[in-house]
Amino acid sequence: MTTGHTLPRSFSFRTLTLLTVLTAALWxxxxxxxxxxxxxxxxxxxxxxxxxxxxxxxxxxxxxxxEPLIIRTxxxxxxxxxxxxxxxxxxxxxxxxxxxxxVKFHDGAAFTADDVVFSLQRARSPxxxxxxxxxxxxxxxxVDPSTIQIKTSxxxxxxxDSLINxxxxxxxxxxxxxxxxxxxATAKEEGYATRHxxxxxxxxxxxREQDSRTVLKLFPQYWGRGQFPLEIxxxxxxxxxxxxxxxxARLSGEVDFVQDLPIQDIARLKxxxxxxxxxxxxxxxxxxxxxxxxxxxxxxxxxxxxxxADLRVRQAFQLAIDRNAIQRAVMRGLxxxxxxxxxxFVHGYEKEFAVVGKTDVEQAKKLLADAGYPNGFGIxxxxxxxxxxxxxxxxxxxAGFLGRIGVKTTVASRPLAIQTAAINGQDTDFYLYGWGVPxxxxxxxxxxxxxxxxxxxxxxxxxxxYSNAEVDQQIVSLASEGDTVKRDATIKSIWxxxxxxxxxxxxxxxxxxxxxxxxxxxxxxPSNTPYFxxxxxxxxxxxxxAAAK
Numbered sequence: 211m212t213t214g215h216t217l218p219r220s221f222s223f224r225t226l227t228l229l230t231v232l233t234a235a236l237w238x239x240x241x242x243x244x245x246x247x248x249x250x251x252x253x254x255x256x257x258x259x260x261x262x263x264x265x266x267x268x269x270x271x272x273x274x275x276x277e278p279l280i281i282r283t284x285x286x287x288x289x290x291x292x293x294x295x296x297x298x299x300x301x302x303x304x305x306x307x308x309x310x311x312x313v314k315f316h317d318g319a320a321f322t323a324d325d326v327v328f329s330l331q332r333a334r335s336p337x338x339x340x341x342x343x344x345x346x347x348x349x350x351x352x353v354d355p356s357t358i359q360i361k362t363s364x365x366x367x368x369x370x371d372s373l374i375n376x377x378x379x380x381x382x383x384x385x386x387x388x389x390x391x392x393x394x395a396t397a398k399e400e401g402y403a404t405r406h407x408x409x410x411x412x413x414x415x416x417x418r419e420q421d422s423r424t425v426l427k428l429f430p431q432y433w434g435r436g437q438f439p440l441e442i443x444x445x446x447x448x449x450x451x452x453x454x455x456x457x458x459a460r461l462s463g464e465v466d467f468v469q470d471l472p473i474q475d476i477a478r479l480k481x482x483x484x485x486x487x488x489x490x491x492x493x494x495x496x497x498x499x500x501x502x503x504x505x506x507x508x509x510x511x512x513x514x515x516x517x518x519a520d521l522r523v524r525q526a527f528q529l530a531i532d533r534n535a536i537q538r539a540v541m542r543g544l545x546x547x548x549x550x551x552x553x554x555f556v557h558g559y560e561k562e563f564a565v566v567g568k569t570d571v572e573q574a575k576k577l578l579a580d581a582g583y584p585n586g587f588g589i590x591x592x593x594x595x596x597x598x599x600x601x602x603x604x605x606x607x608x609a610g611f612l613g614r615i616g617v618k619t620t621v622a623s624r625p626l627a628i629q630t631a632a633i634n635g636q637d638t639d640f641y642l643y644g645w646g647v648p649x650x651x652x653x654x655x656x657x658x659x660x661x662x663x664x665x666x667x668x669x670x671x672x673x674x675x676y677s678n679a680e681v682d683q684q685i686v687s688l689a690s691e692g693d694t695v696k697r698d699a700t701i702k703s704i705w706x707x708x709x710x711x712x713x714x715x716x717x718x719x720x721x722x723x724x725x726x727x728x729x730x731x732x733x734x735x736p737s738n739t740p741y742f743x744x745x746x747x748x749x750x751x752x753x754x755x756a757a758a759k
Contacts, residue, residue, distance in 0.1 A: 247446070250469065251469045253267050253470075254447075254449035255271040255424075256626075258271075258407050259401065261339070264342075265626070266737075269739055270738065270739050271424065276377035277292050278373055278377055284736070293307040299359070303365055304359050309355075314410065319383065321380075326378055328384065330360070330376065337392050337393060341667050342668050344376070346363050346369065347360055347363075348362060366690060425445070425447075442742050457471070460485070468724065472599075486727070486731055490734035491719060491720075493556075494644050494645065495551050496601075496643075497717055498714065498717065499673055500518045509590035510587060510639060520581045520582075524715075527712075531608055532569045532611055536604060545720060547718045549563060549565060549709070550564045552652060557650055558653075587616075590620045590639070594623070595623040605621045605642050609621050645671075659672050681704055684700050729747055730745065
């Protein structure tokens with residue numbers, strides 16, 4: 211069986227505007243016929259290696275091909291996947307997982323405990339962007355072919371939550387292709403698993419054209435047959451960067467499901483009886499990051515020092531940005547303004563931290579003058595243009611607000627892959643980014659965004675250059691603190707420091723919208739990752755359909 215292909219990047223979606231597809235064709239078929247879902251997003255997965263990069267588009271695609279021990283469904287609950295059960299042993303630092311039997315990889319190999327041990331160790335390796343999730347692990351041991359034990363440095367009650375995006379590879383396959391370690395994606399390295407796959411998931415990779423088209427088909431030997439609906443036989447994944455083209459493809463019938471629906475098109479799609487539109491809050495905060503450590507800045511016109519290192523400058527930025535205006539004018543109500551880089555789903559989130567203060571242009575100007583910049587300064591704001599809802603427009607609005615206080619902001623827009631590489635490589639001073647929290651716990655935010663970069667295997671996405679030894683110690687303690695009262699106090703203490711330091715300027719939490727032909731009813735998962743194996747088709751195109759699980 212073919213488990214992956216390297217194909218030319220030849221497909222262009224400019225041809226979409228030339229296509230005319232009868233909408234009636236979308237209504238044809240029955241449960242007995244093969245069912246294809248054509249699925250459009252704004253951006254593609256940057257790699258097929260599940261341990262190389264930790265970002266939403268990668269997880270979104272790879273969850274259809276690979277599987278972790280546990281997943282989190284749209285209701286926020288953990289669901290057994292390759293593990294059937296898990297528990298703490300008599301030793302509070304040891305978790306035991308019972309593994310599912312009768313599972314096959316796409317190449318026909320049997321899934322065993324050896325694959326789990328290998329994959330967890332691989333995800334903990336230096337090049338893995340997933341390793342911050344696993345820093346509390348000190349050892350992974352095979353007890354028998356269907357049992358593993360994970361030992362942590364101290365009691366870690368949240369370990370299962372940290373595993374939902376840690377996909378399991380076939381150990382023998384990886385070793386046979388010299389893929390024991392993930393490549394250094396930050397350095398743009400590639401390995402065999404970058405373009406080839408061998409998972410246990412419900413769908414097998416048939417073909418892939420990076421940034422154009424990926425085709426997946428239902429795996430005939432999938433262990434979940436009889437347990438899940440599995441009514442979608444084929445997935446055709448179509449990254450379409452242009453919002454207008456994405457909606458045009460939906461209206462013409464070229465795609466069945468649009469995951470990143472442009473805000474300006476939601477109203478008319480809601481009014482069209484051919485389509486179903488689902489909305490819900492996403493587990494993701496959009497924010498601005500500031501380089502507070504490098505001197506001088508690379509992307510600013512101040513050449514003798516770093517203005518962002520001065521708290522007064524950061525306070526001025528905070529006071530200048532009108533988050534409520536962004537909600538009204540840019541997001542058209544589809545966001546929740548916030549002042550904390552944590553969505554409300556997350557343990558440790560507190561409403562008092564999220565309260566958005568009033569803008570004060572005059573006070574912001576005074577703070578800039580006090581810091582030595584009475585006439586402001588120039589700086590580049592690096593922004594994604596294919597990842598978050600209205601991301602480029604948000605940056606333009608921020609530039610306008612900062613312009614009112616004399617800060618001349620140049621917006622440099624680019625795709626997520628380039629933005630992520632720049633953040634991971636610390637090649638940006640002022641940037642827009644978004645962050646979801648799959649563990650539903652504040653420690654995940656601190657491990658990636660607050661902890662000193664590279665120390666204790668943490669801080670891989672901290673491009674602010676912020677480093678605080680005391681805060682680092684507090685963050686490390688969260689992975690092994692068994693006293694929940696003490697742990698919660700530490701979380702609040704860290705948040706208090708983060709809020710005061712203003713190394714990040716939160717903007718809002720996203721509200722996500724999906725549009726689809728009416729025979730599908732795909733709910734918005736807070737993680738923005740649909741699990742297509744769970745969904746049933748409507749027998750009547752006008753009747754609602756619930757997720758199977």
